[in-house]
Amino acid sequence: MDAATQTMIDNLQKNTGKSLEEWIAIVQKQNLGKHGEILKFLKLEHGFTHGFANLIAHKALKSDAGSAEDSNDLVKKQYAGKEHFWPVYEKLKAEIELFGQDVEFAPKNAYVSVKRKKQFAMLIPASKTRYEIGINLKGQSPEGVLEAETKSNAMCSHKVIINHEEQVTDEVIAWLKKAYSAAG
Known part of the structure; x- marks a missing residue:
């Protein structure tokens, strides 16, 4: 388990007086099977912030990387039926690993989060x-291949859309490197 997740779990106990396991039991008693349902329940009924509600939802559904027996299985599942994108992932991962030893890849069910001190x-x-490719560069104007993310609940401020490995250009890597530097 990464340090940030452990800190959130510790703070959950401090802030609510209940452990993660107790909150999971509360959620399970509600028979909520979808992530969004759990978020809504915890936010509306218990006043949770998105971060804590998200943590409990993922742990209750065992849908986070920390709950998977093998995080590589999560990544492999993402590419089922999309195997032609596997070289894109491998190229991006190799380039990002060159940024520094503090880069962490945290697989989720549908994507891989790339973190330094923050995502x-x-x-x-x-x-x-x-x-x-979601990129966190708050305050950066869209430019070149970098588009503004327009989803209301976006976890990144920008995105780059590609459809083959050759589009992983020096420009794309430069935007990722800029986001990495800003996350330190």
């Missing part, structure tokens, strides 16, 4: 024809 990118095989 600075997301690697997402979004569909069979679209690969998205």
Whole structure:
């Protein structure tokens, strides 16, 4: 378990007086099977912030990387039916690893979060024809391949959309490097 997750679990106990396991039991008694349902329940009924509600939802559903027996299985599952994007992922991962020893890849169910002290990118095989690279660069104007993320609940401020390995250009890597530097 990464240090940030452990800190959140410790703070959950301090802030609510209940352990993660107790909150999971509360959620399970509600028979809520979807992530969004659990978030809504915890936010509306218990006043949780998104971060704590998200933590409990993932742990209750065993949908986070920490609950998976093998995080590589999460990544492999993301590319099922989208195997042609595997070289894109491998190229991006290799380039990002060169940024520094403090880079962490945290696989989730649908994407890989890329962190330093905080998340600075997301690697997402979004569909069979679209690969998205989420990039956190708050305050940066869209420019070149860098588009503003327009989803209301976006976890990144920008995105780059590609559909084959050759589009992982020096410009894309430079935007990722800039986000990495800003996350330190």
